[in-house]
Amino acid sequence: MQKQLFEQFSPVIRSLAPTELNGSPTLNAKLRLAQEGDIEVCYAPFEYINPAARIVLVGITPGRTQMLNALKETRKQLDQGADPISTLMAAKKVGAFSGAMRPNLVSLLDCIGVNRWLGIRSCGELFGTASHLMQTTSLLRNPVFINNENYSGNPAMTRHPLLRAQLLSYFGEDVKSLPKAVFIPLGDKVAAALRFVADQGCIDHSRILDGMPHPSGANAERIAYFLGKKSLSELSVKTNPAKLDLARDLLTRKVMALA
Structure with missing residues (x-):
């Protein structure tokens, strides 16, 4: 685990004013990388990296809300x-996928059998009593903003020089500390970038379990169909059921093979 940045920025975090901890305009300048x-x-x-993790949930980048929660x-x-170490563990736990x-x-992880593979009742335990089995992370570990708004995938991080450097220098190093884990990307853009990292030799492609719909509430219809809570006849034209059926079947078989 790289701690140099924490050592550099911990005095800055201790000096932040209450307004800055709530996201005032001066915050970014003080934390700019x-x-x-x-x-x-x-x-x-x-x-923070949990080297004993068996599953790694990968997002695109922390948003401002997660950033502020972790800073507080x-x-x-x-x-x-x-x-x-204790400080970084606590910050990670508070900020991750909150x-x-x-x-x-x-629900998505339970649907493809991750709970059964890990020997737990539900993957909800990964955020509590079974947190030792999981690592949460982002391809871009440090928050990225475009015109002060959360980065959502454009421009593509694998093609933009600054973002590609962030991807390979931080995430590319982090995965080396997780030699026994499988990686579950959250969303198609994350999956594509994770495959790019694998192409660079940082991780084996067989350890990537991609295809699960992004768990965002904006993706409600795809999630409902993936979970079997919405029928084919109820779907709008925006949802591709064949793609979701294939992804669910492949992911379930891959998870079963892990056992």
């Missing part, structure tokens, strides 16, 4: 005198 045109990369304390928890831990998408994520 890199900038190119309208693209800005800011530090957030997400370095880090400030709290630092003020209480916690050591760096919010409304978590119930969808748990």
